[in-house]
Amino acid sequence: MIATRHLIITGRVQGVGYRAWAAHAARDMGLDGWVRNRADGSVEAVISGDAAKVRAFLNACHNGPALARVDEIAISDRAEVPEAGFVTRPTG
Template sequence: MRARLLRIEGRVQGVGYRDWMLHEAERLGLQGWVRNRADGSVQALVAGEEGAVQAMLTACRRGPLMARIDRIEEVLAEPPDEPGFRKLPNG
């Protein structure tokens, strides 16, 4: 299992990005979480088979219809302890 910690910058809050990401992660069979950050970015941990993780990264660069993605920081991470994909409280 491969895992990436993402920080997504741009117009990503108030446009349904977290709900969209939750749907995409479930569709791809990924584990992890997503949350809004106080600085206006979205942070996410995505884990799963490498092909599914790469598909999610590609999708994150597009985002939902009203989003504008300016930058995505990506670092290798440890997979989550819990199964499934969920929204976390803002952090």
């Protein structure tokens, strides 16, 4: 079963390698989607793939890279499936 989720990750998540970490983790898990910094200091991502792998990615996002501090992750379902592959987008 394919799951697609939209994430807004808040805390100390910019300037600590969070986007690069997320992209690497998603690619390692074979997930599709994108990640970007937001002007408000949060990180936004859309992740899609096997539901179990999406859950594993979401669980990993609560920790992120060593210097990150994740305060909250707002998760919502997303009907639109991203293109194949995982990319880092410019700040939006």
